[in-house]
Amino acid sequence: MGLGPVMLDIDGPTLTAEARRSLTHPRTGGVILFTRNFENVAQLSELTAEIHALRDPHLLIAVDHEGGRVQRFRDGFTRLPPAAALGRVYDRDRDQGLQLAERAGWLMAAELRAVGVDFSFAPVLDLAHGLSGVIGDRAFHRQPAAVIALAQAYVRGMRGAGMQAVGKHFPGHGGVREDSHLTLPVDAREFEEIEAHDLRPFAQLMDGTLAGIMPAHVQYSQVDPLPAGFSRFWLQTVLRERLSFSGAIFSDDLSMAGAEHVGGYAARAEAALSAGCDMLLVCNHPEGAAEMLEALETREPDPVAQVRLARMHGQGSAMGLSRLRSRPEWSAAVAVLSPLLTSSSAELNV
Template sequence: MSLGPVMLDVEGICLTEAERRLLCHPRAGGVILFTRNFESLEQLTELVADIHALRTPRLLVAVDHEGGRVQRFREGFTRLPSAARLGTQYDAHHGRGRELARMAGWLMAAELRAAGVDFSFAPVLDLSHGISGVIGDRAFHRDPEVVADLAHHFMSGMQHAGMEAVGKHFPGHGGVREDSHLALPVDSRHLNELESDILPFERMIRYGLAGIMPAHVVYAQCDRHPAGFSPYWLNQILRRRLGFGGVIFSDDLSMAGAECMGDYPDRARAALRAGCDMVLVCNHPDAARRVMDALDEDPDPVSIARLARMHGRRSPGWEALRASEAWRRAHETLEGLHDSPLMELDV
């Protein structure tokens, strides 16, 4: 059974029989985890192993674990700094900022991989325009060149730990005030005014970015649909102009920014037809079931091949990771970053 195009979630810290059956649906392809799915390192590792054991090839297991205020797992995991904190360090010393970004990407990925999680939806490539509250300190910087530089080093660290990166939210969520979880934001800038927001995505594609998540934002001067449902943005700009050959993940179809596209099956069809390889349906298991039952087309073989790249690579377990000098140094450095305005680091 190949990977299907739908990523959904589960309710608790272990799988129910109903969830096992749902995850064996041929259109299921992955599971996204939330804080409610975490009780301890041991429990999380067992849950992920249980999900992986359901099928061959194994389902993808993902999480939003950026650092700062978006870090789903806390107890037993290193407290990671926000992207903006890394940007502040970069402003003080470019080399220090780059090394901290690489270290943060490696540590985030190494700890998740020790639990078996395949990938995190990170890093955020949006610009810090000082407008968007939902982005805020999740963005590295206001300068697109700095964002691209820090994101490159963050991704390099992730890849060294056996994890691919997913950049978000294409072509840039930082220029709107509304939160797409709660409303449909509209960005009225013309394409030439959006080029600075697009630059980090363009650079990261050249550096080998494996995944991208588009924004539930309408860029009214370019297209009438939100970017994640727009063939213009996903095919004409992302695939053709920027040459992106990796996975396109929709943002959560349960968000208010997706409601303009109809009911859940209509949203999923629109996203897949626009160019997404996998759609996310979170916190609505009935809707996820309806979406999977409604998708009657066989998965695109090209999408299946792209998704296979997102499986995490082999990594040491928790005991071996924590016994390593690399983990100790990264853990102490990044935990200390929360307490020091300018962290001294040998680079």
């Protein structure tokens, strides 16, 4: 059985009978974990091992674990700085900023891989325009060249730890004030302006650096009436054809308000897949997930999408955090990144 096109969440720290049924559905391909799924390191390791044992090839296990205010697992994991802290160092000392970005990417990925998580939805490639509160200090920098350099270093670190990278939120979420969790943001800029600024980090990392892309639930009104994640122009014409991206495309959460105008969950699934998404995320809405799985039962699997998704499996075994902490690379990464956590959150947040 190949990987299906739906990534679901689960209710708590263990697998219920209902969760097992959903995860063994042929159209399921992955699980996204949240803080509610984490009690401690040992429990999380058991949970990921149990999820992986359900299927062959095993389901993808993902999480949003960027650092700063977006870090799902805390106790027992190293507290990670927000991306903006790395950008601040980069402004003072470019080489040091890049070294720290690589260490941060490695540390984030190494700790997650140690407990069996395949990948984090990272890095954020949005520009820090100073508009978006939901992006804020999750962005590396305002300048595209700085974001490109820092993201390349960060991804080198991730890949060194056996994890593939997913750049988000294509083609850029930083130019709008609204939060797509709550409404559909509208970016009224012309394509040429977006291409000259926000699109540049994505375009520069199309050399195999990124294995995945997550489009934004943002409507770029001067370009296409549909949000990027439902737009063939953005996903096919721009991403696949002009930028020659050959990796996996993950929808942003289809239960967010930014996706509601497309219709019900079955309609959202059809629209996102038709536009070019390979995997659909549906979170915090079990009824919507069930509707989506049922609607996709008769849809033939896409073998090309399955190959793209299979590349997202983590590399190397889950060694456990205790063994990881005994390695000098771990101690060195923690030592150099810890000072960044003393930065004022008021200074870092936009």
